[in-house]
Amino acid sequence: MQRFLMAALLAAPVVVASAPAPAQTSSLQQISQHLRGVNTMTADFAQTDRNGKTLTGALTLKRPGRIRFQYQKGVPLLIVGDGKALTMIDYQVRQVSRWPIGNSPLSVLLDPSRDLSRYAKLVPSGDPNLLLLEGRDPKHPEFGTITIAFAKSASAPAGLLLQGWSVLDAQGNRSMVRLSNQRFNVPVSDKTFRWNDPRAKGPAR
Template sequence: MKRLFLSAALFLSGFSAQADGLQALDAFLREVGSARASFTQVVTSPTRAGEAKPRSKTSSGRFEFLRPDRFRFEYTKPFPQTIVADGQTLWLYDVDLNQVTARRQKDALGSTPAAIIAAAGQIDALKGAFELKSAPEQDGLQWVEATPRAKEGQLRLVRIGLREKELAVLDIEDGLGQRSVLRFSQWQANPGLKAGDFRFEPPAGADVIRP
């Protein structure tokens, strides 16, 4: 579930009610340097033969980021798990397995939603990895569609829904038809986060894997 998010980590903007999605995204990248929020994630798999409906899994937790290259996802339900990008290393800590996976952040992100989160404060920084376009307003949200330019990756499409100065929805679809929808609430823009807040130390006794 979490690997879809990583292999496929948020937008905020100040924009007028008449602004389109790209204007909202541009304002977000320029004006919001950090944020903190709660999230709920629903991952839906394609329907298999003999199944009456698609299978889905729901998880929830807290999220925060600091531009240009730091973020943290703390999954609390149904199972605790932590994903941290500290600017150099992407850490994945599975509490139940007491196992930490560490990858070079630059290599692990690429054309992913997490790369969008870690982008610098200009929309041009994203255009090398994504084809960006505005989508029609829906459910009171401004939308942007981000299609990876690299066709060999697992990610097919990311849809970003924005409301005023909040990221409301991040909708991710992979090449196999699996869909992950993150909905955000309790959003705090520019809460004064520092680089040291994203430091991660593997817990004592945990197995550390470096692929």
């Protein structure tokens, strides 16, 4: 279960060495403008693994660097990010694990100051209203490929709406996160990113 959940949220560093074409530069700038224009975001998510199993929940993002994946009722897991690492809390087995965010899709969302052209490129989507941002490390193909989807939307920051992302590993297995009911720049309390440590009694972290 933990492997399935983290596979759709994490990937190894993504690097694209070639310089972007002018059209790519324009679209990458639009994506960067969108990311910089989002201080907070809430959304529903559906996370699907290679076997078609789906879990749902609520996503909350607040810059700088905070994100929370609250899974559906009955799933005793919580994922909270502080900008440097993701913490997964498994309340069923009372276990806490941490993974570096590194250059995963979440780092793109949490650090909009980064230069997208240095490690990602646009790929054809077949839809003029959809931008697909792809990242991978050609030196380490075993790390897989990340694709992040943005739909054009006049009502969203910089005219783009984050729709989700997918991870394709070296074995051809794909996991996907789809977002819905996105809301931008709404009030989000810092308390949202606290969590109770199941390993010992004490205050929320």
